[in-house]
Amino acid sequence: MKHSIKVNINGQLYLEEVETSMTLLQFIRDKVGLTGTKSGCENGECGACTVIMNGNPVRSCIILAVEADGAEIITVEGLGEKDKLHPLQQSFIETGAAQCGFCTPGMLMAGKALLDKKKNPSNEDITEALGGHLCRCTGYKSISKAVEVALSKNNRN
Numbered sequence: 001m002k003h004s005i006k007v008n009i010n011g012q013l014y015l016e017e018v019e020t021s022m023t024l025l026q027f028i029r030d031k032v033g034l035t036g037t038k039s040g041c042e043n044g045e046c047g048a049c050t051v052i053m054n055g056n057p058v059r060s061c062i063i064l065a066v067e068a069d070g071a072e073i074i075t076v077e078g079l080g081e082k083d084k085l086h087p088l089q090q091s092f093i094e095t096g097a098a099q100c101g102f103c104t105p106g107m108l109m110a111g112k113a114l115l116d117k118k119k120n121p122s123n124e125d126i127t128e129a130l131g132g133h134l135c136r137c138t139g140y141k142s143i144s145k146a147v148e149v150a151l152s153k154n155n156r157n
């Protein structure tokens, strides 16, 4: 069965027909063509597919596209621009927090959701925000460090 949905992604409105069973992750990648959001476990466990929906980080593989009808979504493509990276993207580069990069979009979106909500998050807040996001390459210290560096830059500006 098909449903019409209207979803704002990175400031652009998408009106599409979707199957009931289509996930938000499939919608973002396959219908809209934004492939920065990664598909990992497809079971809500790795965090690779995290996007921000109505201000909150969500795992798009366990949300149906129809549930996102009317929502505002930010994906990693909406985070910064080629010539003007988001502070988080810049700090991930500076601290070596990305290697293969597969987990990075999800980590970035979880970090952004945290920094949008809390001006001065504690180390515990950072750990909690990144909790459950799996990374096979970096160890997690450089990723937490990257969020701390972005935070200190934000607070200097």
Ligand code: FES
Residues within 6 Å of the ligand: 038, 039, 040, 041, 042, 043, 044, 045, 046, 047, 048, 049, 050, 059, 060, 061, 062
């Ligand atoms: S792909 Fe969604 S949590 Fe792993």
Ligand code: FES
Residues within 6 Å of the ligand: 097, 098, 099, 100, 101, 102, 103, 104, 134, 135, 136, 137, 138
């Ligand atoms: S950088 Fe490779 S999985 Fe995290």
